[in-house]
Amino acid sequence: LISCRQLTKIYVMGKTKLYALNNIDLDISEGEFVAIMGASGSGKSTLMNLIGALDQPSQGHVTINGNDISELKPKALSKLRNETIGFIFQQFQLLPKKTAQQNVELPLMYRTPRPSNIKDMALACLETVGLKDRAKHRPMELSGGQQQRVAIARALAGQPKIILADEPTGALDSKTSIDIMKLLIELNAQGITIIVITHEKDVAAYAKRIVEISDGKVTSDRLNMEA
Amino acid sequence: LISCRQLTKIYVMGKTKLYALNNIDLDISEGEFVAIMGASGSGKSTLMNLIGALDQPSQGHVTINGNDISELKPKALSKLRNETIGFIFQQFQLLPKKTAQQNVELPLMYRTPRPSNIKDMALACLETVGLKDRAKHRPMELSGGQQQRVAIARALAGQPKIILADEPTGALDSKTSIDIMKLLIELNAQGITIIVITHEKDVAAYAKRIVEISDGKVTSDRLNMEA
Ligand SMILES: Nc1ncnc2c1ncn2[C@@H]1O[C@H](COP(=O)(O)OP(=O)(O)OP(=O)(O)O)[C@@H](O)[C@H]1O
Numbered sequence A, B: 001l002i003s004c005r006q007l008t009k010i011y012v013m014g015k016t017k018l019y020a021l022n023n024i025d026l027d028i029s030e031g032e033f034v035a036i037m038g039a040s041g042s043g044k045s046t047l048m049n050l051i052g053a054l055d056q057p058s059q060g061h062v063t064i065n066g067n068d069i070s071e072l073k074p075k076a077l078s079k080l081r082n083e084t085i086g087f088i089f090q091q092f093q094l095l096p097k098k099t100a101q102q103n104v105e106l107p108l109m110y111r112t113p114r115p116s117n118i119k120d121m122a123l124a125c126l127e128t129v130g131l132k133d134r135a136k137h138r139p140m141e142l143s144g145g146q147q148q149r150v151a152i153a154r155a156l157a158g159q160p161k162i163i164l165a166d167e168p169t170g171a172l173d174s175k176t177s178i179d180i181m182k183l184l185i186e187l188n189a190q191g192i193t194i195i196v197i198t199h200e201k202d203v204a205a206y207a208k209r210i211v212e213i214s215d216g217k218v219t220s221d222r223l224n225m226e227a
């Protein structure tokens, strides 16, 4: 489903070339549940942005569903993302002027054809993450963990085939974290491919496969024996 | 050093009155190391904003160093915060157009008299959190955990008497988290008062006292027996 070949991302700063990702080969099949772990700054979010076609490689290729993302036009790329992938960003990336409900509705507003029951779908997703009574709050009127849960609800609203989650429980207490991970397990059981970036072993424990990244390279890729 | 009495924070939304904090009594003495725990939305960040005089109570009082924050003029409040308190915000609150180094220098720029070696102080703090080679990066050019560490460095730069840390290791891998918690232990040993909001038991384990909050109320306040 997702294939990375010699994937490299270089940031040029003055005279320095910073290799955020350095020659990564990685294949993820449909229905997998993969955890990506690694130190701060090792390249995890960069990898996720490339896998999610939010960014283009400096070298190498990312293929999603047979499409090389560097060969798709912006419109096709946008459509691919909107219909196939649900993102949970490390810093949530909610629209500050919109309510929680409007933020969750957003990906559905761009669908063609537009679903007829967007409001209900959004409220159902907010209820799933325990925030139905916060639907009319704007991000500034929500706690950190509530904002994170709105970001999660937004990722689910479009019923994506692939969920890319960057630290989805980073701001959540243990009980709420467990609820969210169980939700991801349930979605994976329905055939949705899940890729979670996490620092926490407790969170990685829910995945079926664990990939470790260090300084932009894959250093370990194994099945989760404790799953 | 810090005293909360009948501390209440109410948000009015249309016809609803939301009690983010509901009649909190809490005393923290100089030199303490307190962890504040509780579910997402329970009121922890709200409590920290009030303790740090970033916000005013709806009812009740916050006293810092003998000063009731509701009786100080904005200028005096600003000076109190700048000279006494170091903040690490849950969402970092870095200035996007400034470099990491400039962000760390910021609290020092407001000191009167202004220190003569601000650049060196900032670079030293960045080195302490392992980011000396990222000094010229702007927040957008940093990973989530690197941004968090810049926020930590900024809190330390002014050599505050009180550190208020809202999830200071939320975005950090375990090794880096341990480094940061050991740094806080060290600062506490030098007499600095530390208040950490955290969801993680591993992080709370470093504190000498653990206060639990639920629905805006203190539900438990005990010494950490495992410290
Ligand atoms: N400006 C606001 N207007 C309305 N409600 C608010 C506002 N700010 C916060 N709240 C509400 O107050 C409650 C407490 O928020 P707070 O940010 O203190 O929670 P928290 O304990 O820090 O949570 P988390 O662990 O998720 O960060 C939440 O239920 C939130 O929805």
Ligand SMILES: Nc1ncnc2c1ncn2[C@@H]1O[C@H](COP(=O)(O)OP(=O)(O)OP(=O)(O)O)[C@@H](O)[C@H]1O
Pocket: A011, A013, A018, A019, A020, A038, A039, A040, A041, A042, A043, A044, A045, A046, A047, A090, B134, B137, B140, B141, B142, B143, B144, B145, B146, B171, B173
């Ligand atoms: N726009 C940019 N310009 C320059 N360097 C960048 C840029 N974006 C990221 N980097 C660098 O690339 C490296 C990888 O960043 P990335 O965000 O992928 O790390 P990460 O593994 O997600 O870290 P964390 O766990 O802290 O979130 C970091 O060292 C960062 O400083």
Ligand SMILES: [Mg+2]
Pocket: A044, A045, A046, A090, A166, B143, B144, B145
């Ligand atoms: Mg990251």
Ligand SMILES: [Mg+2]
Pocket: A143, A144, A145, B044, B045, B046, B090, B166
């Ligand atoms: Mg909070």
